[in-house]
Amino acid sequence: MLRWLRCLHRPRLVIWRSGSSYVARMRYLVKLKGDDEACSAALRAGRLFLYHKLRPLLMRAEGGRHRPLDMKTTDVEALLEKLGQQKERVRESVLVGCTETWVPQFCLDVGTLEKCAVERLCGGEFVDLRKAFFLLRGHDVPHMARGRALLHWHQTHGFCSASGEPTVKNQAGSQRVCQGSGHTYYPQMAPVLIVLVSDGSRCLLGRQAAFPRDMYSALAGFCDMGETMEETLRREVAEEVGLEVETFQFASTQHWPYPQSSFMLACHATVNPQRCQVSVDKVELEDARWFTLEEIQEALRRASAPQAPGGGPPVFWLPPSFTIAHQLVQEWVRQQTAGV
Ligand SMILES: NC(=O)C1=CN([C@@H]2O[C@H](COP(=O)(O)OP(=O)(O)OC[C@H]3O[C@@H](n4cnc5c(N)ncnc54)[C@H](O)[C@@H]3O)[C@@H](O)[C@H]2O)C=CC1
Numbered sequence: 428m429l430r431w432l433r434c435l436h437r438p439r440l441v442i443w444r445s446g447s448s449y450v451a452r453m454r455y456l457v458k459l460k461g462d463d464e465a466c467s468a469a470l471r472a473g474r475l476f477l478y479h480k481l482r483p484l485l486m487r488a489e490g491g492r493h494r495p496l497d498m499k500t501t502d503v504e505a506l507l508e509k510l511g512q513q514k515e516r517v518r519e520s521v522l523v524g525c526t527e528t529w530v531p532q533f534c535l536d537v538g539t540l541e542k543c544a545v546e547r548l549c550g551g552e553f554v555d556l557r558k559a560f561f562l563l564r565g566h567d568v569p570h571m572a573r574g575r576a577l578l579h580w581h582q583t584h585g586f587c588s589a590s591g592e593p594t595v596k597n598q599a600g601s602q603r604v605c606q607g608s609g610h611t612y613y614p615q616m617a618p619v620l621i622v623l624v625s626d627g628s629r630c631l632l633g634r635q636a637a638f639p640r641d642m643y644s645a646l647a648g649f650c651d652m653g654e655t656m657e658e659t660l661r662r663e664v665a666e667e668v669g670l671e672v673e674t675f676q677f678a679s680t681q682h683w684p685y686p687q688s689s690f691m692l693a694c695h696a697t698v699n700p701q702r703c704q705v706s707v708d709k710v711e712l713e714d715a716r717w718f719t720l721e722e723i724q725e726a727l728r729r730a731s732a733p734q735a736p737g738g739g740p741p742v743f744w745l746p747p748s749f750t751i752a753h754q755l756v757q758e759w760v761r762q763q764t765a766g767v
């Protein structure tokens with residue numbers, strides 16, 4: 428019988444910069460979530476990130492990169508009026524944060540306006556978030572992802588599932604309430620386990636048919652109701668590639684805005700090298716296979732999707748560097764090469 432070992436993982440030491448106004452800012456944000464009047468005042472003084480049908484508005488920055496374009500609330504009001512909408516629509520925005528200098532930040536989807544007209548007037552471009560992942564600097568991505576996820580949640584929770592009546596968002600967008608049933612709805616994330624499986628010398632990556640061509644990633648799966656993280660990990664690896672995990676180690680977490688909003692729990696796991704024959708569940712995955720350290724190191728060196736020269740054999744590539752899948756791969760390489 429195979430062993431099921433829980434590895435004693437070394438706790439990650441996280442050091443926060445002290446002396447910042449972090450506590451005060453967090454208390455300010457929680458006040459804005461609970462006090463519509465205070466949040467309306469913050470909206471007047473804040474900055475707005477625009478989205479069009481969930482695509483963030485970006486502008487070109489130096490070095491071929493892009494950055495999110497934020498606007499004053501009064502400028503967005505003027506834009507709305509110019510395009511024939513009521514300026515009060517800024518109140519549909521949702522609170523996503525606050526800068527270190529206490530500027531509250533909101534997101535607003537202007538999907539009912541003509542896209543090109545907004546782009547022309549603002550001097551930016553609405554870009555699909557998946558494409559934006561490759562254009563933005565890593566530190567801008569979580570912010571844009573959070574805005575998309577929150578706006579999407581509001582767009583799909585307009586009605587109470589108990590009474591069928593419309594729900595009403597608070598000013599911050601941290602909840603929606605049904606007056607009829609009294610039900611309060613909060614934005615939700617689905618827990619997803621993502622795991623990089625190793626047989627000691629190679630790691631296992633898979634691809635779904637819907638992935639961009641030749642991209643391989645770590646295995647992932649939604650947690651079933653009532654499952655622990657460990658149970659999901661063991662089940663998903665068994666279901667998707669027909670292997671039994673022997674050990675695992677928790678690594679880190681990340682919010683991921685797809686398919687609705689996922690809370691990614693990332694782990695490393697090992698299987699017995701004597702029993703590492705992959706049997707792919709073709710419903711879930713198009714392919715899954717073992718990669719050597721050299722193949723992975725080569726893929727990490729390739730910055731983006733490579734073109735196979737002259738129609739030669741396709742070269743596999745990894746998700747963008749800020750993704751938790753990429754981080755798992757990097758950690759695995761570090762672990763494999765430690766002390767070499
Ligand atoms: N950030 C990253 O590095 C990565 C993120 N992911 C994310 O992880 C998610 C889960 O991975 P999959 O292999 O697709 O999961 P999966 O292996 O559980 O299969 C997906 C299927 O699970 C079912 N399902 C159960 N609960 C669901 C829920 N709450 N929402 C949607 N479908 C649900 C559906 O039938 C769906 O077709 C993906 O949607 C993807 O967005 C996946 C790989 C890398």
Ligand SMILES: [Mg+2]
Pocket residue numbers: 646647648667711
């Ligand atoms: Mg899966």
